[in-house]
Amino acid sequence: MNLMKLWEKHISRRSFLKASGVATGTMLFLSGCNQSKDDDVEADSITNVETVSANTENVTVVPTACYMCAIYCGAKAVVGDEGRVLRIEPNKKDLTSGGGLCPKGNSGVQLLYDADRLKYPMKKTGQYQWEKISWDEAFDTIYEKLTDIKEKYGPETLILMNRRGHYASLLKGFASNYGTPNGPFGSGSICEGGKRVGNKLVLNNTSALADYKNSKYIILMGANQMEAPRYRLAFPKEIIEAKRNGAKLVVVDPRFAYSSAKADEYLPITPGTDAALLMGMAHVIIKENIYDKEFVENYGQGFDIYKKEVLKDKYKPENVEKITGIAAETIIRIAREFATAESAVVDSSSGLYMWSNAVQNQQALQSLNALVGSICKKGGMVYPRGGKTNSIEFTNNATEKKYYAQAGYPSYKGNPHDGNRNIFPAAILTPEAVPAGPLSNAKTTSVNNGNGIKAAIIYNTEPVGAQMNGKLTKEAMEKLEFGIVIDLYLTQTAEVLPVGGIVLPECTYLERTIVNKPTSFVPYLNINQKVTEPQWESKSGHWIFVKLGKRFGYEDFMAMDENDEVGAARDSIEGVEQADGSFADWDELTREGVWIGKDIEPKYGDYDKLKDGKFQFALVGELDEVQELYLKVGGGVTAEYVEPKNRPSKEYPLYFMAGGKVIWHTQTSTRNIPYLMQSFDKNAIVKDTNYLIISPTDAEERGIKSGDRVLVKSKTNEVEVETLVSERVPKGYTHMTHGFGHDAPTLTLANNKGANCSLLVDEKRMDLANCLTAKEETCQVYKI
Structure with a gap:
């Protein structure tokens, strides 16, 4: 069946809300994909705001902000009289959201109460085997292991990664005190x-x-x-x-x-x-x-x-x-x-x-x-x-270059690319022969005097699912001497830590307080406010990193109060002059959920x-x-068209493009939420999976029909996946969404759902900013 017709049978808003229990909630909803040149799309079909007044219910409404992705849309949590969060609604005053919420925002309640969440600190004892430990034991183990690694190999052998962790500044402060220059690296080098x-x-x-x-x-x-x-x-x-x-x-x-x-x-x-x-x-x-x-x-x-x-x-x-x-x-x-x-x-x-x-x-x-x-x-x-907040100054004890700079890759001042996460598997597996970058005259080079990377702290990111050639990433993580994962779930990245690795349960955005700086044309802030106490033994990143810094005896952390994140949030805006000369008002921010400066239009x-x-x-x-x-490193003086390095060939004749953002998901992080996985709609014709989408012409040449299982093979790897034949992609082009293919048994919905398309992409091919080239891969497709 033609996908144009399939997409006209989109899941109804009523079905989503009925299944979620959000009878009167609000969501950002896109109408069907019929082409139109007559502006048939009204604003309400894009941000359909129907919030029912809480005055008709015995509830409390707490202004907060969504953090199902990194946009920080202002929201309101509706809490029942027994303290249970009933639903998430938009904050109509919020600027970054325009007064709406997307499906991810509506499903935050399911994330909060997901029984698969990581509930307490754990220590790895074997493959897929973990034991519950106390927070004190977790911090003691981290202190002992990282101190030993620092003494044996040097602090620069620790790498830190972050993508969506709210408290990256505190993690960076820990890294600076410890003495490693390696992170926390964000998502820039695996994205844009x-x-x-x-x-x-x-x-x-x-x-x-x-x-x-x-x-x-x-x-x-x-x-x-x-x-x-x-x-x-x-x-x-x-x-x-x-x-x-x-x-x-x-x-x-x-x-x-x-x-x-x-x-x-x-x-x-x-x-x-x-x-x-x-x-x-x-x-x-x-x-x-x-x-x-x-x-x-x-x-x-x-x-x-x-x-x-x-x-x-x-x-x-x-x-x-x-x-x-x-x-x-x-x-x-x-x-x-x-x-x-x-x-x-x-x-x-x-x-x-x-x-x-x-x-x-x-x-x-x-x-x-x-x-x-x-x-x-x-x-x-x-x-x-956008709005400004105070930045804490931390002591920087790092003396060595970043690991990728040692290997000959550019380290741009200010890290506008968020570092380089691309070669860290090689820095673990072959530290004396890491593939060299454009600033090196050799093909390979040694990193950290041949010691490479020995330990990693992974904070709310999924290198196994997000890095290109995830198979190599798995092998590397298993070869670490020690690893720590801080996340909401026992992720596939946690599952490949070496024995003795530690996982720490961070709480969700509904269980903590922090001020946000959403991307904006004008000075404005919004705030996550604690809506409910942390579930099980989970803790906020503020608590985790302050406690960790204190366990290491770092003076920068000693004066901090791990239990006063509200005070820390208030201090973050205290005395900070905004771009228009105004100062944020704490009372207004906490009462309204947003604070907007005196300039309310973009500055031209x-x-x-x-x-x-x-x-x-x-x-x-x-x-x-x-x-x-x-x-x-080889860039041109002016703009120019440069032919991509990788093009289709006789052996791999099809473009393979991994990625493609969709309204329902934030890559790997939302795949365990039933609403977003559309598991509530048994009659949906197109399920929420990462089909290999292939054109009718290419499918016919290979004897493939929608629903067939195929083998997708690139120079790097191969995966099996279900196909969807569609005119939405041209001849010679294939596409898969990313975030699928989890190998994490405790994630009961996400585990083994679909395939990890990142496995197919060459991790060594980068642009001049150290960024991965996920959309430049080529492949061949075989019917199974």
Whole structure:
């Protein structure tokens, strides 16, 4: 059956709410994917807010914030008279959410009361074998093991990883006191590090936000913002508002996703060729002399170098057509429309940044925005001006270089890429012969005097499920001398710790208090407030890290009170001047759940934040450290199209793209929640699993039908998976969502559900920001 028809049979909102017990809850709900050019999508079909007043019930409403993903949407927890959380509702005053919640937000109650949660500290005694221990024994064991490793091999042999842990600053403080430079590394190097480095090169800032609401022409490239928005849940609502006000939405994507369905124009593109399209559009705009000369003259640097590159023959529309598969006449028309619109912006997400040409893609994207004057302009790209909090200063005892810098990989100042998690398996398994990076003259190199990595602290992240070539990650984790996992569950990463490893149960966001700084155009904060006491023996990250620091005797932690996280939250905003000169009000923050400064609109004309007040069309003149290092590792002086390193071949003729964000999940972290796994709907035609999606043509050539089991094979590995034949992917293209394939027996719903697509991706192929290239893999598919 055609997937277009299948998606029209989407699970109803009523079914979800009835199954969840949220009879009057609120969710961000996307209507069916029928293509429309008549703005048939009303705002309520994107953020359908129907919160029932709590006054009609014997309940207490506690303002808090959702943390089912890292967006930090403001929310309200409805608590019954017996102290049980009944449901999660949106906070209509919250800016980052636009007053709505997505399905993940609605399902936070199931996370809170999940019987599969990690309930108390545990010590590994054998494969899938654990024993319950006390918190004191856990801290004593960690102290003894890490002290021994530090004395034997040096503190730099400890690595720390974090993705969604709220208290990463305290974990970083522990690392600094201990003396390791290795972390905590976030998710940038397994996600979109290329975007951050690209932005830093040209904008002098790792972040930039598209002002969708005020734009008249929006191009989304590899960004499924209408289904799974990055940074702000309000983006879909703002895009719809822009469309109502006359904006045109163009979506460029190989895959026909929800955003494609809501576009005024959808352009399927050959994967990995986005910079060619961007440069081709710039070629037309410069050739026809319709660029913003005032911006270029007043706020541009190196334009002549950029212009010379853009006007090369390879960027002529007829040549770009051969690269991208988009017709030359379409490229010309879109370029003209973009350049002459009252305001315009082109933006992307991870679709452009999990390729070996990721940084170049971002240079090209922002250079096109700059070419039409859409930098620091209403309806264009603007600098975020979110709320500020105090940062605790910790003693830094680290003396060695980061492990990946020793191996010849760039270590950009300020870590705009969040470090490098990619080669840590090699640093464990072959520490004397780690694959070397672009700054090394050798093919392999020694790390930490041949000691490599001996211990790891893994905080709310899943390297076994998230790292590319997860099989190698498993082997590496098992070879550690000691490992610690701090999480909500006994994860698959915990299960591959060496015997003697420790797991510590952190509580959920509903069981603790902390102030958040959501991504925002204006100064604003929201707050997680404790809604209920921690379940079982779980503890907040604040309590865990302060206690751990005290056990090691670190002076920086001795004055802290592990039991006063409310005081710590209040102290985090005390005396902090916000970007508009205001100061956050604690009483207002805790009463309303949000605090908003006096500036309530984005700030335009912020050109002084550019390096020397200039957009860097080319990296010329006096360069900063990031620009110098980027050129040193092989980056170009100006934007350009660079062919991806890996392309289909006779042996592996199909593109294989791992990933693709969906509204229902946050990668591996939500796979044990029944609502999100759609286990409540037995009649659903398309289940929530990571099918291998394959085009009808490619399926027919292989004798494959929807529901067949197939073997997907790449140069790195192979997996078995169920297929879904669909016209939503073009010929030569396959796709799987990630986060599946858990090997964690205590996660009764997630265990052995689907396949881990990350197993297929080469972990050694990176971009110039040390970022993994998950969307650049190729494969062959065989019917089983």
